[in-house]
Amino acid sequence: MIRVSLQSDTRGRIKVFSCQGHAELTVCEEDDDLLCAGVSALCGALTIGLVQVVGASVILNEDYGLFHLELEEMDEEKERQSQVLLQTTVKALEELAAHNVGFIEVVYED
Numbered sequence: 001m002i003r004v005s006l007q008s009d010t011r012g013r014i015k016v017f018s019c020q021g022h023a024e025l026t027v028c029e030e031d032d033d034l035l036c037a038g039v040s041a042l043c044g045a046l047t048i049g050l051v052q053v054v055g056a057s058v059i060l061n062e063d064y065g066l067f068h069l070e071l072e073e074m075d076e077e078k079e080r081q082s083q084v085l086l087q088t089t090v091k092a093l094e095e096l097a098a099h100n101v102g103f104i105e106v107v108y109e110d
Helices: 034-055 074-099
Strands: 002-008 014-020 060-064 067-069 104-109
Touching: 002 034, 002 074, 014 034, 014 074, 034 060, 034 067, 034 074, 074 104
Parallel strands: 002 104
Antiparallel strands: 002 014, 014 067, 060 067
C-alpha cells in the first residue's frame, strides 16, 4: 500500500509531505504498477513546481518507494504559492485513494 503522510504547522500549512510504499496494483503480469507511476509523477511535478517555479527551499529524500519532502522557511508569497501546489497535489492523491481503496491512503498526522 502507498501511504501519503502530511504534517502541518499550527496555522494548518503543510510542512512535511511524505509518500512511501507500493500499491502493487497491476492489470496483468506484464504491466508496471500504474498507480505507483501516477503517484510518482505527482510527486515529481510537485518537486518541480516548488523548486523550479516557486523557488522554495526544500529538504528532499527520494529512494525506491520513498519520497519525503520538508519545506524550509520562506517568505509569505513563496509560502502561499507552495501551499497551493501542495494542496493541489494532496487533492489529486485523495482522488486516487478514493478510486483505489486498499492500495493508497492519505493521512494527516499531528
